[in-house]
Every structure is written in structure tokens, then in C-alpha cells.
Amino acid sequence: MNRRDSIKAIGLSAISATALLEACKSGTTEAAASSGTGNHPVADTTGRQDFEIARDKTLVGERFFDAKEMATIAMLADIIIPRDEKSGSATDAGVPAFIEFIVKDEPQHQLPMRGGLRWLDMECLDRWGKDFVGCTPEQRIEVLNDIAYPFKAGPGMQPGVTFFNKMRELTAIGFFTSKMGIEDLGYKGNSPGKWEGVPPEVLKRYGL
Amino acid sequence: MQLIQSSTVYDVVIIGSGAGGGMSGYVLANAGVKVLMLEAGPFFDPAKDSQQLKWSYQSPRRGGNATRPMGDFDAAYGGWQIDGEPYTQKEGSEFQWFRSRMLGGRTNHWARIALRMGPKDLKCRTNYGVGDDWPVTYDEIKSFYDRVDRLIGVYGSMEGLENDPDGIFLPPPQPRLNELFVKKAATGLGIPVIAGRGSVLTAPLPGNSDRQACFFCGQCNRSCKIYGDFSSSSCLVIPAMKTGNLTVVTNAVVREILTDKEGLASGVSYINKDDMQEYRVKAKTVILAASTCESARILLNSKSARHPNGLANSSNAVGKYLHDSTQGGGAAVLPQLLDRPRFNEDGVGSLHLYAPWWLDSKKQGFTRGYHLEIFGGMFMPGYGGYFGFEGAIVPYLNGYLPGADGKTKPAGGFGLALKNDYRRLYGTMAGVGCHGASTAREDNYCEIDPTVVDKYGIPVLRFRYKWNSDDVAQAKHMQETAQAIIKGMGGIPLGVPAGPETNYGLDKPGKGIHEVGTIRMGDDAKKAPLNKWGQAHDCKNLFVTDGSVFTQQSEKNPTWTILALAMRTTEYLIDQRKKQNI
Numbered sequence: 001m002n003r004r005d006s007i008k009a010i011g012l013s014a015i016s017a018t019a020l021l022e023a024c025k026s027g028t029t030e031a032a033a034s035s036g037t038g039n040h041p042v043a044d045t046t047g048r049q050d051f052e053i054a055r056d057k058t059l060v061g062e063r064f065f066d067a068k069e070m071a072t073i074a075m076l077a078d079i080i081i082p083r084d085e086k087s088g089s090a091t092d093a094g095v096p097a098f099i100e101f102i103v104k105d106e107p108q109h110q111l112p113m114r115g116g117l118r119w120l121d122m123e124c125l126d127r128w129g130k131d132f133v134g135c136t137p138e139q140r141i142e143v144l145n146d147i148a149y150p151f152k153a154g155p156g157m158q159p160g161v162t163f164f165n166k167m168r169e170l171t172a173i174g175f176f177t178s179k180m181g182i183e184d185l186g187y188k189g190n191s192p193g194k195w196e197g198v199p200p201e202v203l204k205r206y207g208l
Numbered sequence: 209m210q211l212i213q214s215s216t217v218y219d220v221v222i223i224g225s226g227a228g229g230g231m232s233g234y235v236l237a238n239a240g241v242k243v244l245m246l247e248a249g250p251f252f253d254p255a256k257d258s259q260q261l262k263w264s265y266q267s268p269r270r271g272g273n274a275t276r277p278m279g280d281f282d283a284a285y286g287g288w289q290i291d292g293e294p295y296t297q298k299e300g301s302e303f304q305w306f307r308s309r310m311l312g313g314r315t316n317h318w319a320r321i322a323l324r325m326g327p328k329d330l331k332c333r334t335n336y337g338v339g340d341d342w343p344v345t346y347d348e349i350k351s352f353y354d355r356v357d358r359l360i361g362v363y364g365s366m367e368g369l370e371n372d373p374d375g376i377f378l379p380p381p382q383p384r385l386n387e388l389f390v391k392k393a394a395t396g397l398g399i400p401v402i403a404g405r406g407s408v409l410t411a412p413l414p415g416n417s418d419r420q421a422c423f424f425c426g427q428c429n430r431s432c433k434i435y436g437d438f439s440s441s442s443c444l445v446i447p448a449m450k451t452g453n454l455t456v457v458t459n460a461v462v463r464e465i466l467t468d469k470e471g472l473a474s475g476v477s478y479i480n481k482d483d484m485q486e487y488r489v490k491a492k493t494v495i496l497a498a499s500t501c502e503s504a505r506i507l508l509n510s511k512s513a514r515h516p517n518g519l520a521n522s523s524n525a526v527g528k529y530l531h532d533s534t535q536g537g538g539a540a541v542l543p544q545l546l547d548r549p550r551f552n553e554d555g556v557g558s559l560h561l562y563a564p565w566w567l568d569s570k571k572q573g574f575t576r577g578y579h580l581e582i583f584g585g586m587f588m589p590g591y592g593g594y595f596g597f598e599g600a601i602v603p604y605l606n607g608y609l610p611g612a613d614g615k616t617k618p619a620g621g622f623g624l625a626l627k628n629d630y631r632r633l634y635g636t637m638a639g640v641g642c643h644g645a646s647t648a649r650e651d652n653y654c655e656i657d658p659t660v661v662d663k664y665g666i667p668v669l670r671f672r673y674k675w676n677s678d679d680v681a682q683a684k685h686m687q688e689t690a691q692a693i694i695k696g697m698g699g700i701p702l703g704v705p706a707g708p709e710t711n712y713g714l715d716k717p718g719k720g721i722h723e724v725g726t727i728r729m730g731d732d733a734k735k736a737p738l739n740k741w742g743q744a745h746d747c748k749n750l751f752v753t754d755g756s757v758f759t760q761q762s763e764k765n766p767t768w769t770i771l772a773l774a775m776r777t778t779e780y781l782i783d784q785r786k787k788q789n790i
């Protein structure tokens with residue numbers, strides 16, 4: 001595959017992922033009801049339609065992932081987005097709670113997430129006789145290295161690649177749309193002001 | 209269930225509160241006419257109901273689109289599908305119908321792109337050899353465009369282009385950094401790029417103290433709490449209510465327009481969603497402005513002995529000539545913007561830069577043109593909405609872009625290096641959206657589905673819409689232009705150019721949300737339902753003021769023309785009342 005073809009391939013993958021997400025998001029099937037409690041903060045209801053307020057309340061009151069699945073999600077999320085000198089980790093930003101909510105909000109994620117978590121545990125069990133959480137940090141990195149690089153992964157690892165793509169995307173969304181993540185990215189807007197164009201020193205830097 | 213008949217006879221009943229209905233209500237109320245407005249959705253006042261300035265994390269879905277197709281903060285109540293109010297298709301058609309059920313309709317979330325149609329656009333048959341000429345000229349409607357500019361406000365730059373007429377402009381906003389790269393590349397290809405034209409108050413609107421100037425949050429699609437942009441709710445309907453002459457009934461879904469023995473409009477029948485009872489109101493005159501397709505549906509469902517195939521439909525043209533913009537484009541990541549400087553570049557929530565159609569269509573192998581809407585910048589990171597978080601593409605692109613150390617690593621990954629890749633790529637996206645003119649055709653239409661009713665028992669619309677070779681040729685050109693611009697910027701395209709099997713990326717009909725033409729104007733009553741004043745040929749006390757009246761669209765987004773024509777039609781109605789012709 002030459003460079004041109006590679007770019008086409010990534011373009012395709014990126015767009016497919018986005019298009020798929022877009023297509024799936026239009027679905028509104030109800031999440032399967034299960035017992036448990038949610039821990040999501042109640043959203044500001046300004047401008048919300050009654051059915052939306054009721055729907056959010058229902059979703060927050062349901063639980064999809066069990067405790068073991070949540071523990072695996074939390075561990076994976078912090079491996080994907082760890083703490084560094086600039087900001088905290090995925091769990092510091094509440095990513096597992098976001099993932100628990102979004103799979104109920106967009107139920108098309110439920111099966112791939114549940115099945116993917118199980119696939120990961122089985123892969124670890126086959127290799128080391130323990131599930132993912134029970135593995136050593138080195139073992140966890142070893143198995144993730146086999147599924148985290150879509151263009152390098154072997155054919156037998158494809159189910160893991162599919163799962164990790166989704167897990168990584170949901171983690172990134174959860175982190176970078178949180179208060180911590182938005183501050184990390186350095187987004188400066190959403191505050192009333194006067195827009196007078198790109199600062200002159202920036203224009204100069206880019207020769208514009 | 210009860211049938212509740214009101215004894216009041218209103219001077220005018222208006223169906224719909226969007227751009228057309230809102231303008232009609234505003235003009236009538238200010239002329240002292242007693243008006244009743246029926247709106248199918250709830251009351252909506254942007255000052256109270258806008259989700260402006262909410263952060264992504266104030267939404268449990270972070271702005272995602274589980275209940276709103278354009279994101280959790282988007283102002284539109286409704287979407288491509290509404291529970292209990294279906295529409296159907298025939299012959300493999302895939303028309304997409306976006307409905308907003310709320311005061312102000314789709315004007316609460318539109319992109320505020322405010323373009324006038326040009327003199328050549330209004331004489332399409334004469335100038336381009338396709339479609340039909342409007343029964344009006346640009347000179348006949350220019351003064352209405354001018355008055356809409358002054359009443360509502362629009363920014364832009366004076367350019368003196370023949371078919372892209374200038375207006376009375378507020379100063380245009382400065383472009384964002386990414387948009388300047390697009391402009392540079394487009395200019396290099398010989399495409400003149402000018403300031404956008406948008407209905408946002410970049411400066412105070414002279415003579416209007418109810419609205420404040422824009423504070424540049426870039427969130428026009430959420431509607432504006434300070435009325436800094438145009439929504440029909442904030443700028444027309446609510447001010448009209450303050451005159452005391454306009455009464456609004458919300459959650460009123462119109463079933464049909466009632467007629468008397470002579471075939472004249474006598475009132476309107478509707479369902480009140482709050483109590484689910486059936487209501488009938490009497491009117492001396494009816495203005496229909498429920499949106500292009502909904503208005504056609506109402507007329508087709510308003511059958512009587514005098515109007516056996518629907519009201520005002522002796523021409524048999526109601527529902528036909530449905531046409532939406534063609535839509536295409538392309539987006540890219542700009543490698544030169546990796547680790548770009550951060551500053552507040554929200555700007556306005558409308559167009560900063562655009563390129564009006566710049567070529568001679570005949571030499572391009574298709575008949576009509578399209579324009580470029582330029583976008584890019586550092587948007588609030590969020591899930592869904594117009595600009596999704598770039599996060600979905602980072603683990604693919606990071607294999608092609610050298611890191612801060614100059615080395616390239618395999619795509620994907622996790623950990624600190626990946627975390628840093630998200631930072632590096634944030635705010636590097638730019639691109640162009642293309643909107644083009646499609647020709648109105650008799651065989652693209654909506655009609656009543658004879659077998660399906662909605663939850664109120666009202667027969668629903670069935671669509672038949674196919675792009676033709678002319679539309680596809682235009683889409684091919686759009687895509688080539690977008691790719692050439694991306695190449696010119698040195699951008700990495702997000703997506704592979706589509707081939708002929710997918711019409712070169714041409715979006716499904718309806719996705720432009722510029723559908724018009726179903727109750728067209730025309731001098732010949734045998735061919736068009738409305739005369740040049742928007743008055744039904746078959747029913748002199750029935751007027752239409754939404755996008756359905758378009759004889760033929762252009763590549764200009766239709767809202768500004770809807771407003772100008774609604775003002776003109778409503779003033780004609782007032783004049784006819786005075787002359788006791790209706």
C-alpha cells in the first residue's frame with residue numbers, strides 16, 4: 001500500500017466510523033430495563049422537551065454494565081487516557097459514568113461493548129489464565145498492543161480491534177468533552193466577547 | 209372526543225409560525241388586523257428556552273444526538289422523523305423531510321445564511337433553458353428584500369455582482385484561521401471568495417431596541433437569548449403578539465382548510481395536542497405557511513365538492529415541482545495547524561466566508577450553479593452536532609502525521625502519546641459545503657399516501673424524488689472543487705471521493721432542508737396553484753407565504769426570499785381587503 005492508498009484507506013475508515021455512528025444515532029429504541037441506580041448529574045432542563053427530560057431520568061435510573069464490566073472499563077479508560085502533568089486521567093474526568101450513560105442513550109453500543117469486554121477477558125484467560133483485570137500491568141499492555149493498532153493487528157485480533165476502536169472513541173469523547181478535557185484542549189470560547197478576527201501575530205506566523 | 213366550534217370570525221388565520229407565517233403575522237398585526245396563528249408545536253421564546261452557552265458536559269450525552277439529529281443543544285424540536293407522524297416513499301425514493309414543531313419553526317436553528325436570489329435566477333427558463341420563469345422579476349421584489357434587511361438585519365459586503373445582489377449590510381464578521389486557509393486555496397484556483405451573508409446582528413440594528421448585538425458565541429443553531437440573530441419566534445411572532453392583534457394557539461395540528469359552498473376558504477380545522485379535541489375556527493382569509501411539504505399536505509387533504517382533488521389544485525400542481533438544493537462538499541485536516549495557537553474563535557454561528565457561483569454553468573456540462581460555504585476552526589469539543597469532536601479520526605490520522613519529535617508511529621495506540629495526539633489535532637479541520645440549484649420537475653413530488661394516516665388520523669405524505677443527470681453532474685463538479693481546494697491547502701482529506709455509484713457524494717434529496725416549490729406561483733392557472741401575489745388562483749381568500757411558493761429555486765438559501773415574498777404577499781392581502789376584493 002503506497003502513501004496515497006494509505007491516506008485513502010484512513011479516510012475511508014474515518015468516514016465509515018463517522019457515518020456508522022451517524023446512522024446508528026438516529027435509532028431511538030429503548031434500552032433494556034435493568035435494576036440498579038445511576039449516578040449521573042441531573043442536567044439543566046432549560047429548553048428541554050418533556051419527553052427528553054423523562055427519557056434522561058429513565059436512562060439515569062437504569063444500569064447496563066455490571067460491577068465487573070465497569071471495573072474493566074475504568075481500567076481500560078485510564079490506560080487509553082492516563083493522567084499527566086497537564087490533566088487527570090479518564091476516570092478522574094468521569095469517563096466510565098459517561099460510557100454507562102451513552103450505551104443506554106445509544107443502544108447500538110451495548111452489544112459491541114459487552115461482547116468486546118468478554119472477548120478481551122477470554123483472550124487474557126487463554127493466554128494467562130486470568131481475566132483482564134486480574135492480569136499484570138505488563139500482560140494488559142501486551143494484549144492491548146495486539147488490538148490497538150488497526151493497520152498492524154493480525155487477522156485473529158480483529159474482534160479485539162473493533163472493540164478497542166469503540167472503547168477508545170467513547171473514552172476520548174468522554175474525556176475531551178468533560179470540563180477537565182475541554183480545559184486540557186485549551187478551548188477558549190463559549191464566553192460572550194467581541195470577535196475581531198485572528199490575532200495579528202497568528203496571521204504573521206502562518207503567512208496569511 | 210369533542211368538536212369545538214369557535215364563534216369568533218378572525219380577519220385572518222395563519223397556519224404556521226416560521227419565516228413565512230411569522231412575517232405575515234408581523235405585517236398584519238402591525239397593520240391592525242386581528243389575526244389567529246396556529247402552530248403545531250409548543251411555544252418557544254429563545255430568550256427563555258435557548259440552550260445557548262451550555263457546556264458539552266451539561267448534557268448527559270455531551271451534545272450527542274439521540275433525541276435531536278443536529279445535537280443535544282440544537283434548537284429544533286423535531287427532526288427527520290417525528291414519533292407518530294410518519295411519511296412514506298415510492299419508487300425507491302429517499303426524500304428526507306426535516307420538520308420543526310415549535311414557535312418559529314426551523315428558523316430557530318437555521319444557519320442564518322441570508323442570500324437574495326438574483327435577476328437571472330428569477331428567469332430560469334430564459335437564462336438557463338430549464339425550469340420555468342417566475343411571474344415576478346428581481347426589480348419587483350428588490351424593495352421587499354431591502355425592507356427585510358432593515359427590519360431583521362443581515363451582514364455582508366458590497367460586491368456589485370450581477371446575480372448575487374448586494375443588500376443593506378451590517379459589517380461582516382472576520383474569518384477564522386482555518387477558513388483563511390480555505391480562502392487562500394480557493395483563490396488560488398480562481399474562485400473568488402467574499403464575506404458571508406448572514407442574519408446576525410454584528411452591530412446594533414438601527415431603530416430596534418428589543419434585540420441586542422451579537423456577542424460571538426458561534427451558537428446560532430441553539431437560537432439566541434438576546435435575539436442577536438433572526439428567528440421568526442424572537443423577531444416576528446413575539447413582537448407581533450405585543451401589538452395585541454396576534455393570538456397564537458400552540459400545539460394546534462391543522463387537519464384541513466374549510467371552504468364554503470362557493471369554494472372560498474371559511475376556516476380551519478385542527479387538533480389541539482394538549483386536550484386532543486377537534487377544533488374549528490372561522491376566518492375571512494387564510495394564510496398557509498406550514499412549510500413547503502406540510503402546506504401541500506394540508507391543501508391536498510382539504511377536499512370538497514368544489515375542490516375535489518384538494519384545495520386550490522385545479523392545476524393539479526400541488527405537491528409537484530418539489531425541489532431541494534443539491535448538497536456536497538469535503539473536509540480535511542490541515543497538518544500545518546497541528547498544535548495551533550488557542551484563542552476564542554467561535555465567531556458567528558453563520559457564514560464567515562463564501563464563494564458565490566463563479567463559472568458559466570453551460571461550459572461545465574450542467575445547467576445551474578452552486579456556492580461554497582467555508583467552515584473550520586476551534587469549536588467547543590462535543591459529541592454530535594454540526595461539528596463532531598475530531599476524536600473519532602485522531603487514532604487513524606496519528607499514523608500519518610509526524611509527532612513533535614518528527615517521527616511517525618503506527619496509527620492507533622493508547623496512553624500519553626495518544627492523549628497528546630488529540631491535543632495536537634484539535635482545531636485543525638476545515639472544508640467547504642456546497643449548495644447548488646436543482647431544477648423543479650413535475651415528476652419530483654409529494655402526494656397523499658392513500659393508505660397511511662398519522663396518529664391524529666390525518667393522511668400522510670408520500671414522496672417521489674429522484675436526482676437527474678444534471679444534478680449528478682453538478683455534484684461531480686462540487687466534489688472535484690472540494691478536493692482541489694483540499695489539495696491546494698495541503699490538507700488530508702477526510703473521506704475518499706465518491707464515485708458515480710454514489711452520485712459523487714450527492715446527498716439525499718431533502719437533506720439540504722431547502723425544499724421548495726410544491727405550491728408554485730405562475731400566471732397560468734392551469735399550470736400553477738398561485739398567482740404572482742401568492743394568492744390561490746382557485747380561491748381568492750387563500751394565500752401562501754412559505755417556501756412552497758417558489759417557482760424555481762436557485763443556489764441561494766431560500767429563507768431571505770421567503771421573508772421578502774411573505775411581506776409582499778401580506779401587504780397585497782391588506783390592500784385587497786381595503787379594496788374589498790376579498
